[in-house]
Amino acid sequence: MSSETATETPADATTSGDSMISFSGVDKIYGTDAAEESVHALTDVDLDVEPGEFVSVVGPSGCGKTTLLHMAAGILEPTNGSVKIDGVDVNGPEHERNKLGLVFQHPVALQWRTVRKNVMLPVQILKENGEIEGDMDHYRERAEDLLSLVGLEGFGDSYPNELSGGMQQRVTITQSLIYEPSVLLMDEPFGSLDAMTKDELNLELLRIWNETEKTILFITHDLDEAVFLSDRVIVLSPRPGEIVDDIEIDLPRPRTEDTRGSERFIELSAEIHRHFKSHV
């Protein structure tokens, strides 16, 4: 990674520091053609996520949460400003694909592949493109380990349509972990699940995060979920989305089911609800 820092200009170094995810002065305007009606989705976003940190972004519908995440993933380019992953511009040629894992709201498991083969898909693609090293057997073993880590032991030969929504989402999470990315970007990954499955997967996610030491940027509209999971909660304003709050969550870890009932949790949750209301 030293070669990347060497290519940075001193000005860049001051803004990105050694954070894992770094937005600096990011604007996103959709429809920049004069003929189109433009939509200002995000404005002046400065956000740094440290290595190993779990940061959630909350905000009202349409505030640009997903836009923010898609820019971190390099799917969208910012109109102004820059987005860096581990000090490297995600839209630049030096960006390494194996740095990022992405988990969407809906599972994207391919119906004709078994769970195991779905998990191996990114490995096949990244390996063919020379983005990752290591032989297939190493990744096959890793797939088995990860499947048991996410609680899918024994389901390797099942097809996605034989699994419940929660289990399919576990497949997608496994898929994004297989090539050992240092950053996990999650776009309301549990938004379409029932409350009980959601709570269960929240705990699982914290356990996985703890064991794998990823940096996680997590988008949600569920404020309690954000408080429960995160080190920090970022609150976005309605469109154009702007960071209006950055709240430290000082709940002790490891967090358990009891954390939700603790006084501090309720306090923080109330505080965020209040912040949210005053700005939204």
Next chain:
Amino acid sequence: MEKIGERTSGVGRITPANTKRTRWTLSVIGVVSWLLLWQFVPRLLGLQARYFPTPVDVYDELARIWEPVLKAIPPTLQAAIVGFLLSLVLSIAIGAILVSNEAILEALMPFIVGVNTVPRIAMTPLIIYWVGFIPVTWIDLWLANYVMALWVAFFPMLIAAIDGFRDIDEDTKNMLEVYGATEWQAFKYVRFKNGLPFIFDGMKIGFILAMVGAVVGEFVSNTFGVGSMAASAISRTSVSRAISIVLVLGFISATVVFVIYVAESRLIFWRDSSVMGGEP
């Protein structure tokens, strides 16, 4: 008295087997009623058998001309199958190229949709005329039937392939983008299998159309085959003969479509298939 839950015989219960049996029973009742109506209504209306033959008349005629019909099937079926297979290969290859290149696709789509909307069968005399220009001794007007089968079947199959290859949700596209998948990888790992159900639907319609193309080609070119046999029967107002030949053609098409359907339900295990194409 027996409780519902304790019934051991399958009779009267809603099981897949019983639903299937009901469907078969209804189909048989439908066909038999239709044959009975066809047999007796023309007589009751006092219509002449020569112009309005009954099923029995058609059956008798078919038994009489069975051997020549059997000899006439191979050239027609061969033209239809060759035209159909060429359409299949070309539609997949061209569809794959077009889908991987948005600009070319946009430029060609009006042409493809346009040609698909035109009654292509109306071009039959022109195609036969042009085939007549080919200065190769072993090629004769029979080639026109092959060209007709291809010409009529290709465009709907191409559109089915394009629709199938493009039918990928936003999340899957974003996932491929994050992995940095090339167009070829996107096709190989996702688009092709994803498009298969559409391609099979296209095949079911495509074979029927290829058969229409080959038969109408024979109508006009008067080369030997089932189509030209039907044409001569029609020109001599031998109505029962014409109907019996058309029934034979229908039977051939139905058999092939059924074979395609069986292949589809074996191959595409992750999705229900239907005999007529389209959503089940």
